[in-house]
Amino acid sequence: MIFWRYFRAVFLGILMSVAILVMISCEQISGDSMNPLLGEGDVVLVSRLAYIAQEPSRGDIVAFRTPVYTSADNGAVRFKRVVYVSDEKAFVLSGENAEGVDSRDEAVGMIPVNDLEGRAFARIFPISRARLL
Numbered sequence: 001m002i003f004w005r006y007f008r009a010v011f012l013g014i015l016m017s018v019a020i021l022v023m024i025s026c027e028q029i030s031g032d033s034m035n036p037l038l039g040e041g042d043v044v045l046v047s048r049l050a051y052i053a054q055e056p057s058r059g060d061i062v063a064f065r066t067p068v069y070t071s072a073d074n075g076a077v078r079f080k081r082v083v084y085v086s087d088e089k090a091f092v093l094s095g096e097n098a099e100g101v102d103s104r105d106e107a108v109g110m111i112p113v114n115d116l117e118g119r120a121f122a123r124i125f126p127i128s129r130a131r132l133l
Contacts, residue, residue: 022048023047023048023049024045024046024047024048025045025046025048025063025117025118026043026044026045026046026124027043027044027046027063027077027079027120028041028042028043029041029042029043029044029079030076032095033078033080033094033095033101033102034061034079034080034081034094034095035095035096036095036096037061037095037133038061038079038095038120038123041125041126042123042125042126042129043123043124043125044079044120044121044122044123044124044133045120045121045122045124046063046117046118046119046120046121047118047119047121048117048118049118050118050119050121051113051116051118051119055085055088055113056082056085056090056113056116056119057082057085058082058083058084058085059081059082060081060082060119061079061080061081061082061119061120061133062079062080062081062082062090062092062111062116062117062118062119062120063077063078063079063116063117063118063119063120064077064078064080064092064111064115064116064117065077065078065115065117066078066101077117078101079120080092080093080094080102080103081093081094081095083103085113086110088112088113088114089110089111089112089113090103090110090111090112090113090116091103091110091111092111120133121133
């Protein structure tokens, strides 16, 4: 009887862990294009399910994969702020220092909503700067 209690507890723990891993990813920021909000080395949580039922909103910080033609680090996850959404495409911009690849770059343009990996909702590292986004 005790065995089944432990088995059930372990099974439910594993099941919940897998569910969380499917819904949330943890990503490290590379580059300073989103300064001062997000800087090099910051770690953020990304909701992968954020845009399944709704489109991004103005002000959301979205994660998307770098197109092959934009930089040497092909496939890197980029974080940008949504400025405008139209016809299932998002116009995204970098942070205040305006450096980095964003929708102003002809090679990128507006990002299809289907290409967004999710919405960054919390910075968890460094702990001294941890906060909801």
